[in-house]
Amino acid sequence: MSTAPLLSVDWTDHVTGRRGHLVVDRLVRGVASGGLRMRPGCTRAEVAGLARAMTYKEALHYDPEARYVPLGGAKGGIDCDPRDPEAYGVLVRYLRAMRPYVERFWATGEDLGLSQELIDRAAAEAGLVSSVQAVFPLLDDEAAARRRLADAFALRVDGLGLDALIGGFGVAESVLAVLDRAGEPAAGARVALQGFGTMGGATALFLERAGMRITAVADERGTIANPAGLDVTALLAARDAHGTVNRAALRPGDRAEAGYAWLSADVDVLVPAAVSYAVDTANQAWITARWIVEAANLPVLPDAEELLTSRGVTVLPDVVVNSGTNAWWWWTLFGDVGADAEEVFTYTRRAMRTLVGDTLDRADKDGTTPRAAAYALAEDRMAALAERHGWYGTDGPRPAD
Known part of the structure; x- marks a missing residue:
């Protein structure tokens, strides 16, 4: 695969001077998928x-028998604190500037x-029909697909939206698949997480339900720890919109520790679920977990991953682990699943466990890390996608790699 992205766009807000970016790595059938941060x-x-x-996350979910045909990969980013009072205006102006791309070939979320x-509100203000409207021409029945997605987003499970749960459910299933493969029981296994927002909170909830002990959770204010296990439900009820937990909700035995304490927690599994570049060559030495x-x-x-691997720590990569949210959007829109929570959980469980198994099988076969194996699988599936569906839809042949 070519190392250069297909398209890179830089943007400067004329009001605040803040910068934004859009990178389209690859198209499939003329469309790319990727969120906006x-x-x-x-x-x-x-x-x-x-x-x-x-691009890798999309390709890894390629199933020739499914209705959903994975898209290309893209991403948007804005250099601004989302808590800044000017942030919403910046977001609206960014989406106005990127409107031609969102309308034609960038499906975002x-x-x-x-x-x-927030993205939906800003997209409407920017004159967009939907943040994923670039996909609509690929649908057999756009109206039915949009109703199905709206119904899915309206679903509530135990008081939480399905859209806020499905990504963490996929992460939890990845953890459970790794433990099953290693012959380790989930019951009583200890987990520490960095991040308690949408992804981290849902991951903690589903791992706790599987019998695992969540012994440390880090948010912007530091780490909350309890070797006997935290009450995830109570912490979820005490968090704000940014995933920060109100310390008044802590129980006796819960300890408030430094922000980095989650890294050195005495656990079996470490789940970084917040920021990029959290584990570096220095702090990786604090990690005692067997799996990340x-x-x-x-x-x-x-x-850091190279050092962790050398001392026996297995890192299951993001392109596998957190791909469930993106895939669920498209499974729903294209009709592989309906607006039914049990159906979605069953389909996601099967897909994530199969993908984790395929990745670890390839790593064993090639004698490589799970990340290298996932990339190799993705490259194979991208080649199949390009051969069958092309880069630009019906516009012509794909470019040479």
């Missing part, structure tokens, strides 16, 4: 790396710092 310090290089990861609800399951995008730096 907002965080201070977001760079073009970061967005490009995430766009390439989206929530990512770090931005909820889907990447719920966030790019949380473990490559040099």
Whole structure:
């Protein structure tokens, strides 16, 4: 695969001077998929790396028998603190500037710092029909597909929206698949998470329901720890819209510790579910967990992963682990699943466990890391996608790699 992205666009807000970026890594049938993030310090290089990861995430879910045909990979990013009073205006102006791309070939949605609800509101204000309207021409019945997606987003499970749960459910199933493969029981296994927003909170909930002990959770204010296990339901009820837990809700035995304490927690599984580049060559030495399951995008730096691997720590990569949310959108829109929570959970469980198994089988076969194996699988599936569906739809042959 070519290392250069297909398209890179830089944007400067004429009101605040803040910068934004769009990178389209690859198209399939003329469309690419990838979320829009907002965080201070977001760079073009970061967005490009995430766009390439989206290409892999899409391709890994290729099933020739399914209605959903994976799209290409893309990503958007805005260098702005989402809590800044000017952030919403910046978002609207960014989407106005990117409107031609969203209308034609970039299907986007929530990512770090931005909820889907906020993106939908800003997209409407920017004159867009939908943040995923580029996909509509690929649908057999657009009206039915849009109703199905709206109905799916309206579903509530135990008081939480299905859209807020499905990504964490996919992460939890990845963790459980790894433990099953290693012959380790889930019951009583200990987990620490960085991040308690949509992804981290849902992951913690489903792992707790599987019998695992959540012994440490980190948010913006630090780490909350309890070796006997935290009450995930109570912490979820006490978090704000940014995933920060009200410390008044802590029970006796819960300890407030430093922000980095989640890394050195005495656990079996570590789940970074917040920011990119969280594990570096220095702090990786604090990790005693046997497995790191990447719920966030790019949380473990490559040099750190090499050191972790050398001392027997298995890193299951983000392109596998957190791909469930993106896939669920398209399974629903294209009609592989309906607006039914049990159907969605069953389909997602099967898909994620199969993908984890395929990745670890390939790693064993090739004698490589799970990340290298996932990339190899993705490359194989991208070749099949390009051969069958092309880059530009009916516009002509795909470019040479």
